[in-house]
Structures are given as C-alpha cells and as structure tokens.
Amino acid sequence: xxxxxxxxxxxxxxxxxxxxxxxxxxxxxxxxxxxxxxxxxxxxxxxxxxxxxxxxxxxxxxxxxxxxxxxxxxxxxxxxxxxxxxxxxxxxxxxxxxxxxxxxxxxxxxxxxxxxxxxxxxxxxxxxxxxxxxxxxxxxxxxxxxxxxxxxxxxxxxxxxxxxxxxxxxxxxxxxxxxxxxxxxxxxxxxxxxxxxxxxxxxxxxxxxxxxxxxxxxxxxxxxxxxxxxxxxxxxxxxxxxxxxxxxxxxxxxxxxxxxxxxxxxxxxxxxxxxxxxxxxxxxxxxxxxx
Amino acid sequence: xxxxxxxxxxxxxxxxxxxxxxxxxxxxxxxxxxxxxxxxxxxxxxxxxxxxxxxxxxxxxxxxxxxxxxxxxxxxxxxxxxxxxxxxxxxxxxxxxxxxxxxxxxxxxxxxxxxxxxxxxxxxxxxxxxxxxxxxxxxxxxxxxxxxxxxxxxxxxxxxxxxxxxxxxxxxxxxxxxxxxxxxxxxxxxxxxxxxxxxxxxxxxxxxxxxxxxxxxxxxxxxxxxxxxxxxxxxxxxxxxxxxxxxxxxxxxxxxxxxxxxxxxxxxxxxxxxxxxxxxxxxxxxxxxxxxxxxxxxxxxxxxxxxxxxxxxxxxxxxxxxxxxxxxxxxxxxxxxxxxxxxxxxxxxx
Numbered sequence: 001x002x003x004x005x006x007x008x009x010x011x012x013x014x015x016x017x018x019x020x021x022x023x024x025x026x027x028x029x030x031x032x033x034x035x036x037x038x039x040x041x042x043x044x045x046x047x048x049x050x051x052x053x054x055x056x057x058x059x060x061x062x063x064x065x066x067x068x069x070x071x072x073x074x075x076x077x078x079x080x081x082x083x084x085x086x087x088x089x090x091x092x093x094x095x096x097x098x099x100x101x102x103x104x105x106x107x108x109x110x111x112x113x114x115x116x117x118x119x120x121x122x123x124x125x126x127x128x129x130x131x132x133x134x135x136x137x138x139x140x141x142x143x144x145x146x147x148x149x150x151x152x153x154x155x156x157x158x159x160x161x162x163x164x165x166x167x168x169x170x171x172x173x174x175x176x177x178x179x180x181x182x183x184x185x186x187x188x189x190x191x192x193x194x195x196x197x198x199x200x201x202x203x204x205x206x207x208x209x210x211x212x213x214x215x216x217x218x219x220x221x222x223x224x225x226x227x228x229x230x231x232x233x234x235x236x237x238x239x240x241x242x243x244x245x246x247x248x249x250x251x252x253x254x255x256x257x258x259x260x261x262x263x264x265x266x267x268x269x270x271x272x273x274x275x276x277x278x279x280x281x282x283x284x285x286x287x288x289x290x291x
Numbered sequence: 292x293x294x295x296x297x298x299x300x301x302x303x304x305x306x307x308x309x310x311x312x313x314x315x316x317x318x319x320x321x322x323x324x325x326x327x328x329x330x331x332x333x334x335x336x337x338x339x340x341x342x343x344x345x346x347x348x349x350x351x352x353x354x355x356x357x358x359x360x361x362x363x364x365x366x367x368x369x370x371x372x373x374x375x376x377x378x379x380x381x382x383x384x385x386x387x388x389x390x391x392x393x394x395x396x397x398x399x400x401x402x403x404x405x406x407x408x409x410x411x412x413x414x415x416x417x418x419x420x421x422x423x424x425x426x427x428x429x430x431x432x433x434x435x436x437x438x439x440x441x442x443x444x445x446x447x448x449x450x451x452x453x454x455x456x457x458x459x460x461x462x463x464x465x466x467x468x469x470x471x472x473x474x475x476x477x478x479x480x481x482x483x484x485x486x487x488x489x490x491x492x493x494x495x496x497x498x499x500x501x502x503x504x505x506x507x508x509x510x511x512x513x514x515x516x517x518x519x520x521x522x523x524x525x526x527x528x529x530x531x532x533x534x535x536x537x538x539x540x541x542x543x544x545x546x547x548x549x550x551x552x553x554x555x556x557x558x559x560x561x562x563x564x565x566x567x568x569x570x571x572x573x574x575x576x577x578x579x580x581x582x583x584x585x586x587x588x589x590x591x592x593x594x595x596x597x598x599x600x601x602x603x604x605x606x607x608x609x610x611x612x613x614x615x616x617x618x619x620x621x622x623x624x625x626x627x628x629x630x631x632x633x634x635x636x637x638x639x640x641x
Binding site: 033037039041086090091094096098099100101102103104106107108109110111113114115117118225228229232233236267268270271273274275277278281282285 | 341345347349398401402405407408409411412413415416417419420422423424426427434486536539540543544547551578579581582584585586588589592593596
C-alpha cells in the first residue's frame with residue numbers, strides 16, 4: 001500500500017470531528033446508563049425522533065435544525081421524565097429492571113422506529129442549512145462545515161452538561177444518586193425526583209444529537225440501530241458516567257473508524273467500535289476514566 | 292411427569308401436528324408452520340438464558356445467522372468441489388449448533404463476569420461484528436447474499452418443505468424437552484439462584500460463572516441449530532436480513548409475553564405471537580407486525596410481568612396452587628410468619 005500522508009491527516013481530522021458528534025450521541029447514554037444505571041437501549045430511537053422533528057420543521061418552515069432542536073429540549077425533557085416515571089413505577093420499584101426493564105426499552109425502540117416508518121416510509125430524508133455544502137480548505141486539509149458545526153455545538157453542549165453536573169445542586173445530587181441513594185434520602189432529597197430529572201436531561205440531549213445526525217447524513221428510521229452498539233461502546237470505553245471520558249473515547253473510536261474506512265474500506269468500519277467494546281469489557285471494564 | 296414420558300407425549304403431539312398439516316394438503320401450511328416452529332425453538336433457547344438466569348441476550352439474530360451461515364459455508368464447499376450433495380440437514384444442524392455454542396461460550400467467557408447489562412450490550416456488539424465479517428467474506432456471498440438450491444422432493448413425504456417442517460418440529464420438541472429438563476434439575480435451581488440473587492448464590496457456593504456459561508452455550512447452540520436449515524427454507528440468504536434485530540425482538544417478546552418461568556411460556560408466546568404476525572403480514576403489512584411486537588412487549592412487561600402463564604396462574608388458582616405452595620414452603624423459614632404477599636415488596640431497591 002502506498003502510504004499517503006495527506007490521506008492520513010484528513011482521516012484523523014475527520015475522525016476527531018465525527019468523534020465530537022458521537023460524543024453528543026453518547027453523552028445521553030453516559031448519563032442514563034453510566035450514572036443512573038438505566039440501560040436505555042432505545043436512546044438511538046429518540047435521536048432519530050429528534051432528526052425527524054428537525055426535518056419536518058426544516059422542510060415546512062425552513063428553520064435551522066440546530067435551532068429547532070434547542071427549542072425542542074423541553075419537550076424531550078418531558079418525554080424523558082415521563083418515560084422514567086413509567087420505568088420507575090413498573091420496574092425499579094418492583095426490582096425487575098434487569099430483565100423486564102431492558103425488554104421495555106427494547107420494545108420502545110421498535111415502537112418509535114416502526115411508527116416513524118409508518119408515517120414517513122423508509123426513504124432517506126435530509127435538511128437544508130447554510131453550512132451544509134461548503135468546505136473549508138487549509139492546505140491539503142479539508143473540513144466540511146456540515147461536520148464542523150455539529151462538532152462545535154456538541155462540544156458546547158457537553159461542556160454545559162459537565163458544568164450542570166459539577167457546579168449545580170441538582171447536578172451534584174445526580175452524581176450522589178449514583179453513589180448512595182440512601183444517603184441522599186437521609187439528606188431529605190428524593191432520589192426518584194433526581195433520577196427523573198437526570199433521565200429527562202439525558203433524553204433532552206437526544207434532541208440535539210438528532211439534529212446533528214440529520215445535518216451530517218441523510219436519515220431513515222432504522223439508521224439508529226447502527227449507532228446502538230457504537231454509543232454503548234463509547235460509553236463503556238470512556239468509563240461509565242464520565243463525560244470527559246466519553247468525549248475522549250468518542251474521538252478515539254471516531255479516529256480509528258475513520259482510519260479503518262480510509263485504508264481498509266468502509267465495510268470494515270462497524271466492526272471497529274464493537275471490537276473496542278468487547279476488548280474493553282474483557283480487559284478493563286471500568287473504561288478509560290472509570291471511577 | 293418424568294422426562295421420558297414427557298418426550299414421548301411431545302412426540303405424539305408433534306406427530307399429530309404433522310398429520311394435521313399433511314391433512315390440510317396445502318404447502319402454505321408448512322411454510323407458515325416452519326416459521327412458527329423456528330420461533331418456538333428460538334424463544335425457548337432465549338428463555339434458557341434470559342428467563343432462567345435473567346441475562347438478556349440481544350444477539351439472537353447473530354446466533355441464528357451463525358447456524359445459517361455454517362450451512363452456507365458447507366454448501367459452498369460441496370458446490371465448488373463438485374462433491375455430491377449428501378450432507379443431511381440434521382448433520383448441518385449439528386455443525387451449526389456446535390459453531391454457535393462455541394461462540395456463545397467464548398463470548399460468555401469474556402463478558403459474563405460483569406454485570407448483566409454489559410453482557411446484553413456485548414451480545415448486540417457480537418451481532419454487528421459477525422455481520423461485518425460475513426459481509427466481507429466473499430466465499431459465503433458477502434453483502435450480495437448467497438443462493439441455496441432447495442431440492443424438489445424428499446423421500447416418503449413429498450415436497451421438501453414438509454421435510455424441513457418435520458425437522459424443525461423435532462428440534463422444537465427437543466428444545467422444549469431440554470428446557471423442561473433443565474427447569475427440574477439441579478442446573479435449573481442453580482440458574483434460578485443466579486436470576487434471583489447472584490451475589491447470594493455466589494456466596495453460598497453456587498458456581499455462578501460455570502452455570503452461566505452452560506446456559507449461554509446451550510442457548511446459543513439451540514439458536515444455531517434453528518438457523519442451520521434456514522438457507523434451505525429461504526433459498527436466498529442475505530446478511531442484512533439474517534442478522535436483523537427482528538429475530539432479537541421476537542425471541543425476547545415471545546417468552547416475556549408467554550411467561551418466562553417455565554417451558555410452556557415461550558411455547559405459548561411463540562405460537563400466539565407468530566401466528567398473529569403471519570396474519571398481520573398477509574393482511575396489513577410487515578411493518579405493522581413489528582409495531583405489534585413492540586407494543587405487546589411493552590404492555591406485557593408493564594401490566595403482566597409474568598406473561599400469559601402468570602395470568603393463568605393468577606386467575607385459575609387450582610393449577611397454580613401446587614407450584615406456588617411449594618415455592619412458599621421452600622422460602623419460608625420453619626416457624627416464621629406466613630410469607631408476605633407481593634404487595635409488600637420493598638419500596639426502594641438499592
């Protein structure tokens with residue numbers, strides 16, 4: 001193989017950029033799975049839901065997808081809080097979260113996906129925005145704006161999340177819920193309420209991640225499935241519940257995937273994240289920045 | 292009932308089913324029935340790990356596809372070397388079972404030491420890794436898929452689909468017998484301790500890792516065996532549809548709808564749900580049938596966590612009394628207060 005330096009640089013840069021977007025997708029799972037111990041396998045379906053909302057508003061009213069997704073945050077938060085309430089009453093309270101709770105989210109995944117298929121069909125949809133199309137050139141490095149913009153906004157979002165978790169009372173309570181529910185109860189804080197808020201926030205990130213997804217690539221209802229494993233791989237690799245770890249892991253997987261598809265062909269790329277996942281689980285289950 | 296009489300009775304029931312299908316005289320009955328039986332095997336296999344041990348496997352499609360692609364690989368091997376087609380389907384099933392069982396064992400060994408959720412996620416990952424391998428393996432057709440020529444006829448019983456149906460029927464009887472045998476053996480009680488409280492089981496000297504590995508291997512092997520005849524059934528095998536999550540959601544929904552605590556549950560769930568799906572696919576559309584599975588799955592886990600079997604036990608107390616009674620006696624310490632009902636379960640699990 002002829003080694004091409006500019007190909008390598010471009011692959012690494014686009015891997016880092018895509019990694020930022022993966023981090024946005026994984027941050028919600030990092031919250032729900034990593035901190036709250038809720039295996040929300042349906043998270044990608046909510047991301048696709050976010051994509052479709054951005055798509056509808058964009059085609060009907062011409063509104064920017066990221067703006068739409070920011071406006072939709074309260075709705076997604078409410079959706080998440082509602083789902084957590086059902087989950088708590090039906091599974092956590094009865095102590096059945098491991099088997100039936102997982103099945104519940106798996107069912108939600110299919111319900112969301114098939115409902116979207118029934119409404120919109122299986123055609124690929126995409127959005128229009130000023131930053132979709134142009135590409136920045138720095139020497140031989142090419143940076144498409146449609147990947148750069150989601151990258152920047154997603155890092156901003158994760159920074160906000162990190163501030164929320166470490167600097168506010170609610171955020172600290174969320175971290176505390178992961179460690180010791182009983183202690184939290186003794187401090188007169190209701191752990192169920194805190195978990196409801198945190199789960200709402202985790203679903204709210206899906207709104208933004210959905211907008212990023214449809215900016216980066218055309219979307220059809222079942223593309224979410226491709227991301228389930230990748231998201232969980234990032235979450236586990238980064239160390240459960242650590243947002244900085246999630247960002248690092250996302251970029252790592254982004255870069256390795258991008259190198260794989262540049263030098264070996266795109267059909268091998270999906271195996272990378274899962275190879276990483278299996279390796280992490282076997283060697284270091286605590287992840288990179290695990291507690 | 293002991294296992295041997297049970298097996299004989301199941302064989303008689305199976306024979307009756309086959310005779311009834313033959314009497315219908317229409318090959319469509321066999322085509323539809325084959326899928327129902329295939330799901331009986333898949334959901335029973337899933338339940339051995341999921342229902343008995345409490346470990347959720349999202350990789351049914353992967354194990355099923357491993358069986359199917361073992362068959363394709365053998366078929367291609369024979370085809371390219373122009374050997375006579377003499378490999379009988381039961382032998383193919385054995386190969387498929389061994390391959391899937393081995394992969395199940397290997398993956399279990401890597402991930403079963405961790406919490407259940409990690410295992411579930413790893414099974415999802417396994418499906419994608421295997422799909423990538425198959426897509427990139429041109430020998431078995433790669434992403435284009437592979438054609439398998441189904442022989443026209445089988446000796447004695449007429450068209451080949453009847454032969455496939457008969458084989459799947461026998462496998463279903465075998466799977467149910469194995470599940471029932473496990474349920475009533477030391478192995479089954481060991482599995483139940485893992486499901487109810489793994490830490491306590493480990494502390495009392497139950498070899499949890501070994502038991503989990505046994506469950507994963509048996510479960511994976513049965514799924515592989517169910518997959519092995521599939522290329523002959525479908526005629527054209529394609530990675531996208533063979534590794535699909537649809538197998539996973541079906542094989543999870545069926546036991547949970549039927550009831551996970553006994554071998555009857557997956558049987559009831561598979562027969563009911565798949566018959567319903569076949570009707571909906573024909574009359575409405577195949578997208579709606581997945582929606583139905585999702586809705587039923589969510590509804591059942593919320594409203595009737597013990598499935599149809601649980602509902603029957605609840606509303607027909609005569610049948611359930613014996614079972615529940617034995618459980619209670621087993622759990623309550625001598626001289627202790629009567630066992631508490633489910634309503635007073637602890638408010639907040641840690």
